Amino acid sequence: MANRSDTKTRILDAAEKLFAERGFSETSLRLITSKAEVNLASVNYHFGSKKELIRAVLARYLDVFMPVASARIVTLQSSEEGASLNDIFSSLVEPLLDLNQLRAEGTSTFLQLLGRGYIESQGHLRWFITTHYGEHLTQFVKAVADSAPHIPPAEMFWRLHFTLGTVVFTMASADALTEIAAADFNEHNDIEAVIRKVIPYLSAGVSVPVN
Amino acid sequence: MANRSDTKTRILDAAEKLFAERGFSETSLRLITSKAEVNLASVNYHFGSKKELIRAVLARYLDVFMPVASARIVTLQSSEEGASLNDIFSSLVEPLLDLNQLRAEGTSTFLQLLGRGYIESQGHLRWFITTHYGEHLTQFVKAVADSAPHIPPAEMFWRLHFTLGTVVFTMASADALTEIAAADFNEHNDIEAVIRKVIPYLSAGVSVPVN
DNA sequence: CTCTATTTAAAACACTCGTTTAAATTAAAC
DNA sequence: GTTTAATTTAAACGAGTGTTTTAAATAGAG
Structure with missing residues (x-):
């Protein structure tokens, strides 16, 4: 084992920034390795392939976020009887913002990566996420369903x-939108402000009575 | 002027199908021309470039849809005083479904193309749409704003x-979602059913009071 | 220090992409 | 029927991609 200031980390740092900004398929390994100031071949040496690099970039965030978010929802469900949809969505805000302590711009990078992942990948990322973090996801879905028992399961699936x-699209284009909002309305939002704006929108849509 | 059964149309038909299914950058000209059974070079001959082909595919739908949708909103605003958000969104349903008369699967193809367009393009499509159909868009935005006067402009921008x-993401993955819904809930939805499901969700979110 | 395994480096490989070229073919005009 | 323009065809170009290979450099163990 031998290395300088961690080639692997340099690659991950450069890759997540570029992936979030430009998407996965629009980001070449040559661009990543030049920004990271490492050799081109080191990506395949350390990660095997570009696909596995993408998964590694996402896993670095998901491994931190998912357990924390899960724990929040568990405590929320055990403490009060009947957590509202707003409560559930809001309980994810702090774990999301904590990612800024993990890395600079961590929160928005993570959300943008998530958006890119769901939009771009034709399967391998969906598969990776559901198989590695499926329990956390089903737990979250169940918590939402319990909070809106008047919505039939099939309808809840769609909502x-x-x-x-909504989340994925908003986060994937959050930078552009905040710029426009600043120019047109003199509103200067950070990622937290956007998150807090979207939660009431989501809660209202998910819980609106059918018919 | 000379041609057989219209090479240009064959290219557009094949391209729109593939673009809707797989996205723009994931669809090569070689795949399009082989499906259309025309020569590779004919795309550049008839359209100039791939970018212009993409715009032509979208324009073929937008030129039909936009004026009709605009007219609907005008009549809606003139007839009754105070059209609801549900009314406005619903007034777009018929123009959308009419696209099925234009071409088989026209409605879902158009919506998926629109989704792909907003997700993928780094500018040239946004520019194309806003410069060619900007008046229709601002008219629609104004109608929505008038229907929810309790929402400040900046907040409405975000919503x-x-x-x-919501629309873009749902439509871009509508095929996959209807398949899952059929398997998991024995619910067999067509594109119209999905549209009718999403409208109440959108109306509730857009009009929910701030704070 | 020496030996061994790990890591970095430069180059080439094999492939796909959009686009262009130049010749052949087809249709229209006169 | 001849001429002219429009269209189709096959081939190649040039640039970009992820990946692999082979050799050099580096670090840790004995």
Whole structure:
């Protein structure tokens, strides 16, 4: 074992920044390795392939976020009887913002990566996420369903995917949107402000009575 | 002027199908021309470049849809005083479904293309749409704003982009979602059913009171 | 120090992509 | 029917991609 200031980490840091900004397929390994100031071949040496690098970038965040978010929801469900949808969504805000302590711009990078992942990948990332973090996801889905018992399961399926779309799309284009908002409305939002804006929107949509 | 059964149309038909299914950058000209059974070079001959082909595919739908949708909103605003958000969103359903008369699977193809367009393109499509159909868009935005006067403009800006994200994401993955819904809930939805499901969700989110 | 395994480096490989070229073919005009 | 323009065809170009190979450099163990 021998290395300088960790080639592997340099690659991950450069890759996550570029992936979040430009998407996965629009980011070449040559661009990543030049930004990271490492050799091109070191990606395949340390990660095997570009696909596995993408998974590693996401895993570095998911391994931190998922357990914390899960724990929040567990305590929320055990403490009060009947947590509202707003409570559930809001309980994810702090774990998300804590990612900024992990790395600079951690929160928005993570959310943008998540968005890119769901939009771009034709399967391998969906598979990776559901097999590695499936329990946390089903737990979250169950908590939401319990909070809106008047919504039939099939309807809830659709609404949760509507919600996913809202979040994913918003976060993937959050930078552009905050710029426009600043120019047009003199509103200067950070990622937390956007998150706090979207939660009431989601809660209202998910829980609106059918018919 | 000379041609057989219209090479240009064959290219557009094959391209729109593949673009909707796989996205723009994931669809090569070689795949399009082989499906269309035309020569590779004919794309550049008839359209100039791949970018212009993408715009032509979208324009073929937008030129039909936009004026019709605009007219609907005009009549809606003139007839009754105070159209609801549900009314506005619903008034777009018929123009959307009419696209099935234009071409088989026209509605879902168009919506998926729109989704892909907003997700993928780094500018040239956004520019194309806003410069060619900007008046229709601002008219639509104004109608929505008038229907929810309790929402400040800056907040409405965000909520409309949340809405865009919901629609775009849902439509881009509509095929996959309807398959899952059929398998998991024995629910067999077509594109119209999905549209009718999403409208209440959107209306609730857009109009939910701030704070 | 020496030996061994790990890591870095430069180069080439094999492939796909959008685009262009130049010749052949087809259709229209006169 | 001849001429002219429009279209189709096959081939190649040039640039970019992820990956592999082979050799050099580096670090840790004995």
